[in-house]
Amino acid sequence: MTPLTGNGENETGILRCFGQQVRLLRTSRGLTRAELGVKLGYGEDMVASVELGRRIPRPEFIERADTVLEAGGLLTVMKEEVARARYPAFFRDAARLEAEAVELHVYASKAVPGLLQTDEYARAVCEMWLPLLDPETVDQRVGYRLARQVIFDCQPSPTISFVIEEHVLRRPLGGHAVMRGQLEEVLLRAQQRNVVVQVMPIGCVEHAALDGPFTLYETHKGQRLAYVEARNDSRLFSERRSVREYEEQYGILRxxxxTPRESLGLLKKMLGEL
Incomplete structure (x- = not known):
């Protein structure tokens, strides 16, 4: 069992290390921050924020900087680590597993799963977070949450399934217009050949997972893991006995x-009610 914490220390260290590398390369080339910004197509403030470890640079920034500063791959080799820093610390390992998964199974009882969220719904969720996130952090988290959805287009296609509580789909976070768009997105994804969406009805008198949401992963190496998320304190289980317990729960939940067909019918019905 691997505990994941949300203290952000690793994230800060990675960003500071990357920023120091950029600063050393820049000064060794005799460039000011403003001059480097012009060459990269970014403002001086952006360069300063990256060097100080305050901003998470996008992949294109890293690639341009490596070329302009003639770093010979010194910066691009850190691209993957820097990319992982864009996620909250408690979700970082899960994000890595998600990107590598050949199978992904999600039980959602609090909100629409991030992989299915629209821009508007994700923004509403992030803006409700307490303590309040600053606008820049909200923008980053929304952008990165949507970026995770490339998994739906990966080849070969991973097998993806969701069991979502009906009350999650009926709670109009962000307003009815936002929820209409969100239901349309869930319905659209549910019709992909490699995706199955099932709804756990409110009226169900039996329930195998009252202790909360979780996600199951299987990697291309055959490793099977379970990720259980709570507020800023999540756990990744790799020990077979623990993972098997969550697999058993998920099987009974399904x-x-x-059924998938009944779930599609309910989704369409809920859309008609908005």
């Missing part, structure tokens, strides 16, 4: 939930 049997208790509406």
């Amino acid at each position: 049997a208790q939930a509406l």
Whole structure:
């Protein structure tokens, strides 16, 4: 079992290390921050923020900087680590597993899963977070959450399934217009050949996972893991006995939930009610 914490220390260290590398390369080339910004197509403030470890640079920034500063790959080799820093610390390992998964199974009981969220819904969720996130952090988290959705277009296609509580789909976070768009997105994804969406109805008298949401992963190496998320304190289980318990829960949940066809019908019905 691997505990994941949300203290952000690793994230800060990675960003500071990358920023120091950029600063050393820049000064060794005799460039000011403003001059480097012009060459990269960014403002001086952006360069300063990256050098000080305050901003997470996008991949294109890193690639341009490596070329302009003639770093010979010194900066691009850190691109993957810097990219992982864009996620909250408690989700970083899960994000890595998600990107590598050949199978991904999600049980959602609090909000629409991030992989299915629209821009508007994700923004509403992030803006409700307490303590309040600053606008720049909200923009970053929304952008990175949407970027995760490339998994739906990966080849070969991973097998992806969701069991979502009906009350999650009926709670109009962000307003009815936002929720209409969100239901349309869930319905669209549910019709992809490699995606299955099932709804756990409110009226179900039996329930195998009352202790909360979780995600199951299987990697291309055959490793099977379970990720259980709580507020800023999440755990990744790799020990077979623990993972098997969550797999058993998920299997029973799927049997208790509406069938995929019934779930599509309910989604369409809910859309008509908005």
